[in-house]
Amino acid sequence: xxxxxxxxxxxxxxxxxxxxxxxxxxxxxxxxxxxxxxxxxxxxxxxxxxxxxxxxxxxxxxxxxxxxxxxxxxxxxxxxxxxxxxxxxxxxxxxxxxxxxxxxxxxxxxxxxxxxxxxxxxxxxxxxxxxxxxxxxxxxxxxxxxxxxxxxxxxxxxxxxxxxxxxxxxxxxxxxxxxxxxxxxxxxxxxxxxxxxxxxxxxxxxxxxxxxxxxxxxxxxxxxxxxxxxxxxxxxxxxxxxxxxxxxxxxxxxxxxxxxxxxxxxxxxxxxxxxxxxxxxxxxxxxxxxxxxxxxxxxxxxxxxxxxxxxxxxxxxxxxxxxxxxxxxxxxxxxxxxxxxxxxxxxxxxxxxxxxxxxxxxxxxxxxxxxxxxxxxxxxxxxxxxxxxxxxxxxxxxxxxxxxxxxxxxxxxxxxxxxxxxxxxxxxxxxxxxxxxxxxxxxx
Numbered sequence: 001x002x003x004x005x006x007x008x009x010x011x012x013x014x015x016x017x018x019x020x021x022x023x024x025x026x027x028x029x030x031x032x033x034x035x036x037x038x039x040x041x042x043x044x045x046x047x048x049x050x051x052x053x054x055x056x057x058x059x060x061x062x063x064x065x066x067x068x069x070x071x072x073x074x075x076x077x078x079x080x081x082x083x084x085x086x087x088x089x090x091x092x093x094x095x096x097x098x099x100x101x102x103x104x105x106x107x108x109x110x111x112x113x114x115x116x117x118x119x120x121x122x123x124x125x126x127x128x129x130x131x132x133x134x135x136x137x138x139x140x141x142x143x144x145x146x147x148x149x150x151x152x153x154x155x156x157x158x159x160x161x162x163x164x165x166x167x168x169x170x171x172x173x174x175x176x177x178x179x180x181x182x183x184x185x186x187x188x189x190x191x192x193x194x195x196x197x198x199x200x201x202x203x204x205x206x207x208x209x210x211x212x213x214x215x216x217x218x219x220x221x222x223x224x225x226x227x228x229x230x231x232x233x234x235x236x237x238x239x240x241x242x243x244x245x246x247x248x249x250x251x252x253x254x255x256x257x258x259x260x261x262x263x264x265x266x267x268x269x270x271x272x273x274x275x276x277x278x279x280x281x282x283x284x285x286x287x288x289x290x291x292x293x294x295x296x297x298x299x300x301x302x303x304x305x306x307x308x309x310x311x312x313x314x315x316x317x318x319x320x321x322x323x324x325x326x327x328x329x330x331x332x333x334x335x336x337x338x339x340x341x342x343x344x345x346x347x348x349x350x351x352x353x354x355x356x357x358x359x360x361x362x363x364x365x366x367x368x369x370x371x372x373x374x375x376x377x378x379x380x381x382x383x384x385x386x387x388x389x390x391x392x393x394x395x396x397x398x399x400x401x402x403x404x405x406x407x408x409x410x411x412x413x414x415x416x417x418x419x420x421x422x423x424x425x426x427x428x429x430x431x432x433x434x435x436x437x438x439x440x441x442x443x444x
Contacts, residue, residue, distance in 0.1 A: 021165070022139075022140065022143075022163050022164065022165050023163070023164045023165075023167075024161045024162075024163055025161060025162040025163075025164055025169055026160070026161055027160040027161070029169075030066055030162045030169060031065075031066065032062070032065045032066065032155060032160065032162065033160065034157045034160055036065055037057055037061075037074060037155070037157050038074040038109060038111075039106075039109075040074070040104075040106035040107070040109035040111050041057050041061075041074035041075075041076060041111050041157075042157045043106060044076050044089075044104055044106075044111045044113060045057065045076060045156070045157050045158070046157070046158070047088055047089065048076075048078050048080055048085070048088060048113075049158060051080070051084075051088055053078050053079045053080040053084070054078060054079040054116075054139060055076055055077070055078040055079075055080070056076065056077055056078075056139075056154035056155055056156055056163065057074055057075070057076055057154070057155040057157065058075055058076065058077040058114075058153070058154050058155070059075055059077075059146070059151050059152075059153070060072075060073065060075070060151065061073065061074045061075065061155075062153040062154070062155045062162060063150045063151060063153055063168070063172065063204075065155075066153070066162075066169060066172055067172055067204050069203075069204075073112070074111060075111070075112045075113075075114065076111055076112070076113045076114070077113075077114050077115075077116060077139075077142060077154065078113060078114070078115060078116070079115070079116055079138075079139070080113075080115065081115050081136060082094050082100045082101065082102050082113075082115060085102040085104070085113050085115075086102060089102075089104045091104065091105040091106070092104045092105070092113075099114070099117065100115075101113065101114045101115075102114075115136045116136060116137050116138055116139050116141065116142035117135065117136065117137055117141065117142045117145045118135035118136050118137025118138075118141050118142075118145075119137055119141040119144055119145065139154070139163075140165060143165035143166060143180075144165070144166075144180060144181070146180060147179065147180065147186060147190070147193050147196065148168075148177055148178060148179060148180065148196075148197070148200065148212075149166040149167055149168040149171045149178045149179075149180055150168045150171055150172050150177065150200070150204070150206070151168070152164075152165055152166050152168050152180060153168045153169065166178075166180050171206075172204070172206075175204075175205060175206050175207055176206060176207055176209055177197060177200055177201050177204075177206040177207065177208045177209060177212065178209040178211070178212060179193075179197075179209065179211065179212040183211055183212045183214075183215050184215045184219065187215060187216070187219050187222065188219070188222065191219070191222035191223045191225065191226050192223075192226055192230060192231070192234050194216050194219065194220065194222075194223065194254070194256060195223075195231075195234045195235070195238060195251075195256065196234065197212060197213070197216070198238070198247055198250045198251055198254060198256065199234075199237060199238045199241055199243075199247055201250060202241065202243040202246040202247040202250055203241050203242070203243050213254070216254045216255070216256065217254060217255040220254070220255055220256050223256070227342070228338065228339070228340060228341055228342035229342040231340060231341050231342070232341040232342045232343060232344075235341060236296055238251075239281070239284070239296075239299055240284070240288060240294055240296070240299070241288070242285050242288035242289050243285060244281040244284055244285055245278060245281045245282055245285060248277075248278075248281060273306035275391045275392070276302065276305065276306060276387060276388070276391035276393060277302060277303060277306075279387055279390050279391055280299065280302035280303075280387055283387075284299055295350065295380060296347050296350075297346075297347045297348075297349075297350025297351050297353075297354065297380070298350070298354060298380050298383065298384065300343060300347060300351055301350070301351040301354040301355060301384060302384065302387060304333055304334070304337060304351070305355070305384075307333045307336075308326075308329050308330055308333050308355060311328075311329035311332055311333060312325055312326050312329040315328055315329055322359065323359070326355070326356065326359065327356075330351075330352055330355055330356075334348055334351070334352075350377070350380070353377040353380070353381070354377060354380050354381050354384050357372065357375070357377060357378070357381035358381065358384065358385065358388070360372050361381075361382075361385050361398060361402060362398070364401065364405075364416075364417065364418045365417055365418045365419060365420040366417070366420045369405060369413075369417065370413075373405075373406065382402060382406070385398070385399050385402060386399050386403075401416070404416065
């Protein structure tokens with residue numbers, strides 16, 4: 001058993017990963033205690049086991065706890081069907097079409113409960129992507145259906161043991177991300193796994209196993225067949241993982257940014273744009289590590305800003321008025337991006353608000369600065385301005401002025417305001433008379 005848990009590094013060459021039967025790893029070897037599991041997840045496992053079903057905390061939560069990372073979510077896998085799960089819990093609802101799952105509610109905590117998936121032929125499209133897969137099976141079949149070995153780990157809160165079918169614990173210890181099964185086939189089944197490989201590698205500091213990494217560049221075009229909503233969800237996880245800088249660089253190394261994300265195609269190849277984006281991602285990573293909230297709208301606003309700038313400048317040079325040109329540029333860029341990522345309407349509204357306020361920071365006279373301070377999106381727009389100044393896009397003096405103005409009291413603010421420019425006098429034109437003999441010529 002010890003040899004199976006603590007394999008030698010050279011054993012990693014034996015890919016793809018294949019199950020040699022489950023290994024039960026005790027607490028003193030994996031280090032997870034029952035108290036580290038969210039109480040709601042423990043209750044779900046305890047209740048299902050009391051009814052005679054198998055039930056385990058599974059996947060990412062187990063992986064992260066072994067790696068010393070605090071999990072965001074706790075999911076449960078069980079031998080009970082969705083209908084049986086809803087019979088056990090009063091506050092439970094069944095969701096999903098491709099594969100039915102159950103959400104069990106305990107106060108504010110929601111535990112996602114999935115039935116073990118079977119190893120039968122699924123309905124696929126012409127590229128091999130799974131479209132319909134609603135077959136239940138055994139725990140071993142469920143483990144074989146998971147993507148990476150580090151995600152095929154099952155924790156029993158009752159016995160405090162980890163059930164490991166594919167040497168996932170050893171791979172975590174040896175800093176290796178390996179695919180379960182044939183990598184090209186698994187990528188065809190779900191191309192999003194290529195993005196997930198990049199995210200997990202960056203988050204956990206894992207080296208992607210050659211058998212899983214080599215097909216990525218040649219198969220990246222499969223992402224074009226993934227629904228934009230799924231791509232958006234996965235991209236959001238990647239950018240808010242706390243390791244966004246490393247993830248974006250890895251995307252570039254693997255060739256996943258070309259064609260997948262138009263925003264990265266352009267931005268990462270422009271020195272000014274890359275500096276701006278990387279500064280934004282670095283600050284986002286810092287906030288995640290500090291446990292602070294982050295705004296998806298702000299993040300995508302920074303990623304797309306330099307495309308908006310380029311389009312806006314072209315329109316102004318073509319003779320369009322500045323603000324209408326900005327509206328048109330924003331719409332064009334968001335429409336183009338929507339073909340790849342289905343950015344939600346709420347996030348798109350946040351993005352537009354941040355962009356539209358940027359020209360108003362140039363207005364530092366009269367009542368306009370006061371009005372800008374009172375707007376709900378001022379803080380986000382101001383943080384965006386700081387990024388622009390930090391990357392050299394605008395003068396640092398402008399950002400410093402707004403920092404001081406926001407912190408100043410009434411008299412200080414009055415002293416900071418710039419003199420208002422005198423309005424240009426409109427030249428009055430005389431209307432010609434509509435008719436009769438009273439015009440200047442006739443009068444003369």
